[in-house]
Amino acid sequence: METFVLIDPLLPTGAFAHSLGLEPARIARAVGTLDETSVEASRAVETYARECAQSAIDAQLPFALAARAFAVRANEKHAREEDDDETTRAWRAANAECGALCASNAVNRRASASTGAALLRASIVAFGEERSWYLRAIKRTLRRPPPLGLGEAHHACVFGAVSAIANLDAEACARAYVYCIMRDVCSAATRLNASGPLETAAALRRCVDDAEAACAVAVADFNAATARTATSTVVDDGCTIIHHLRRAPATSALIYDVVQGAHDRARARLFNS
Amino acid sequence: MHRAFAGDPAARRACAIAALDVTRAAGTSTVTRCYAEYPVKILTPKRGIDSACDCAWAYAVNMGGGLVSGDASGATIRVDDECALAMATQGTQKVYKHDTRRWNDDVKTREGDDAWKVGETTSALYASVGQGGLLALLPDPTQVFADAVFRQTQTIDMHENGSCVCVDWITAGRIGYGNERWAFERADVRTRVTVNGEPVVVEATRLEASSRVSLNSDVSLGMRMGAANVFASLIIIGPRVRELAKSCGDWARALATRHMAHGGASWVRASADDLTQTDPQSKLFVSASDLPLPHPGVVLRFFAADTESVQDVLRSLLAPLASQLGAPPYDERGGS
Numbered sequence: 319m320e321t322f323v324l325i326d327p328l329l330p331t332g333a334f335a336h337s338l339g340l341e342p343a344r345i346a347r348a349v350g351t352l353d354e355t356s357v358e359a360s361r362a363v364e365t366y367a368r369e370c371a372q373s374a375i376d377a378q379l380p381f382a383l384a385a386r387a388f389a390v391r392a393n394e395k396h397a398r399e400e401d402d403d404e405t406t407r408a409w410r411a412a413n414a415e416c417g418a419l420c421a422s423n424a425v426n427r428r429a430s431a432s433t434g435a436a437l438l439r440a441s442i443v444a445f446g447e448e449r450s451w452y453l454r455a456i457k458r459t460l461r462r463p464p465p466l467g468l469g470e471a472h473h474a475c476v477f478g479a480v481s482a483i484a485n486l487d488a489e490a491c492a493r494a495y496v497y498c499i500m501r502d503v504c505s506a507a508t509r510l511n512a513s514g515p516l517e518t519a520a521a522l523r524r525c526v527d528d529a530e531a532a533c534a535v536a537v538a539d540f541n542a543a544t545a546r547t548a549t550s551t552v553v554d555d556g557c558t559i560i561h562h563l564r565r566a567p568a569t570s571a572l573i574y575d576v577v578q579g580a581h582d583r584a585r586a587r588l589f590n591s
Numbered sequence: 592m593h594r595a596f597a598g599d600p601a602a603r604r605a606c607a608i609a610a611l612d613v614t615r616a617a618g619t620s621t622v623t624r625c626y627a628e629y630p631v632k633i634l635t636p637k638r639g640i641d642s643a644c645d646c647a648w649a650y651a652v653n654m655g656g657g658l659v660s661g662d663a664s665g666a667t668i669r670v671d672d673e674c675a676l677a678m679a680t681q682g683t684q685k686v687y688k689h690d691t692r693r694w695n696d697d698v699k700t701r702e703g704d705d706a707w708k709v710g711e712t713t714s715a716l717y718a719s720v721g722q723g724g725l726l727a728l729l730p731d732p733t734q735v736f737a738d739a740v741f742r743q744t745q746t747i748d749m750h751e752n753g754s755c756v757c758v759d760w761i762t763a764g765r766i767g768y769g770n771e772r773w774a775f776e777r778a779d780v781r782t783r784v785t786v787n788g789e790p791v792v793v794e795a796t797r798l799e800a801s802s803r804v805s806l807n808s809d810v811s812l813g814m815r816m817g818a819a820n821v822f823a824s825l826i827i828i829g830p831r832v833r834e835l836a837k838s839c840g841d842w843a844r845a846l847a848t849r850h851m852a853h854g855g856a857s858w859v860r861a862s863a864d865d866l867t868q869t870d871p872q873s874k875l876f877v878s879a880s881d882l883p884l885p886h887p888g889v890v891l892r893f894f895a896a897d898t899e900s901v902q903d904v905l906r907s908l909l910a911p912l913a914s915q916l917g918a919p920p921y922d923e924r925g926g927s
Contacts, residue, residue: 342851343856345851345854346850346851346854346855346856346857346876347854347855347856347857347860348856348857348859348860351857351860365810368806368807369806369807369815371806372805372806372807375805375806376797377795414789414790415790415793417790417883418783418790418791418792418793419793419795421791421792421793421880421882421883421890422792422793422794422824422826422880422890422892423878423880423892424880424881425880427880427883470883525806528805528806528808529806531804532804532805532806535803535804535805557597557598558598561597561598561599562598564598564599564783565598565599565744565781567795568779568781568795568796568797569795569796569797570796570797570798570799572796572798572816572819572822572894573816573817573819573856573859573894575892576822576876576877576878576892576893576894577856577876577878578878579847579878579879579880579892580847580850580851580876580877580878583844583847583848583850583851583878584851585851585852
């Protein structure tokens with residue numbers, strides 16, 4: 319049931335302050351029209367949720383899976399938080415790559431950093447002192463001066479670390495992450511009156527089937543690209559994963575990503591991103 | 592260079608095909624090394640460039656007229672301290688279809704992560720920029736034709752006082768040839784800018800046909816792209832282009848404000864047939880993102896219905912660079 323704790327809106331991560339680009343897309347009329355019917359509206363929201371979730375699978379999910387892998391390795395080594403060991407360093411490198419990928423969309427970067435910090439804070443309290451030692455080690459690195467200090471912990475990397483602490487395997491981590499993306503888009507759609515609550519719930523359910531399959535493919539690709547060999551060390555594994563993070567993550571919802579970058583130019587808005 | 596493309600042997604092979612060094616000779620930025628293997632050729636013209644400007648120009652030319660299935664192309668560039676280089680192209684980079692008949696046997700016999708990547712057309716560029724240096728990458732757009740499988744990766748490794756202006760754009764393909772729009776199999780385009788080895792901005796896009804398992808598998812890529820035919824990004828970072836970054840960011844934010852006030856992206860959902868290449872109302876949407884401190888810079892991202900709109904915008908935005916480069920970018924006189 320710890321999976322439910324992770325995806326429950328009760329966990330205060332501030333996710334519902336973000337529309338994941340749906341609001342700017344509607345303001346710019348890239349999604350929805352003024353004279354649309356309710357059926358067309360729910361279909362437009364579903365299309366957007368699918369694009370957004372697939373782009374998250376392509377761009378952000380590899381970072382979540384990598385962060386989860388680093389946390390699992392840290393547990394295997396029984397590392398203690400006093401050690402600035404290779405696994406924490408690798409998490410920082412992954413987080414830096416994630417931040418660089420978000421840098422071309424300042425709105426998304428801001429959202430990722432704020433929800434990441436909130437998830438980190440909430441998870442440390444929710445999972446307790448003993449189990450959250452890895453998260454507390456990450457949090458301490460945020461306060462250090464550069465180049466060790468980060469300032470920003472991005473949501474995908476924090477989510478992966480938390481999923482390891484909640485004992486989620488890679489497939490469950492991927493499904494939980496993508497479900498949260500689709501949930502947040504659909505929730506924003508309802509509050510924006512872009513689609514009615516019942517139609518939105520139906521749209522979310524329709525997305526879930528394809529999301530399961532897409533997550534399975536993404537996890538298989540990640541595992542194949544970062545497979546450990548019998549002789550590889552922890553450092554080799556970390557390098558392999560970082561190399562994969564430099565080659566693979568990429569956004570696939572170009573139009574919505576560009577429009578989201580203009581969210582701050584809207585005259586009025588409900589959401590932070 | 593080895594660290595930049597570590598774990599990516601295809602990119603390392605591709606960027607070794609050509610090499611260009613710009614160092615100080617006789618007090619000016621001079622091309623002191625210029626190496627290229629077929630199909631790449633590098634031209635270093637001086638006509639049309641203001642000789643009083645301390646900047647070298649180079650054009651990367653593809654002798655075959657484009658990249659075919661399995662081709663590897665690229666370059667390794669070094670811009671030394673206090674030097675400047677403008678790198679342009681002679682025309683659009685065309686990427687032709689992926690020939691599965693040629694590569695099927697390799698796909699069956701090879702195992703592991705790279706099996707599905709055998710035969711993909713690769714373009715890779717590694718550039719290093721020294722202290723006070725300036726690199727301007729000003730290519731023509733990449734046209735990825737139907738059934739192509741293409742991967743482009745660029746890494747610009749800068750000194751903390753280095754500067755770069757990097758344009759990267761991709762078009763829908765041969766729009767005038769039976770309306771062949773976004774008909775390629777896969778296009779993976781990536782630009783990574785690092786400062787002292789630390790990643791600052793990664794502009795990465797992957798567009799795939801609907802054949803693969805995804806949440807969008809019921810919709811073709813052409814339908815998803817709507818009426819957009821061009822995507823472009825403009826990365827401006829570094830102390831030598833601080834004013835340019837501010838002016839470009841201000842322009843983009845002003846245009847985005849107007850578009851957000853008037854539904855300026857509604858045209859993208861129109862049918863592509865409703866927006867012809869000769870449509871007098873050019874459609875373009877832009878957003879700008881300032882780079883996180885302490886790096887002074889901005890990233891502009893565009894999508895538009897036609898290439899000419901984007902070229903006009905780039906010509907206008909980058910005109911102030913003429914004082915540093917010796918010729919205005921994307922201008923007939925000397926630019927791309």
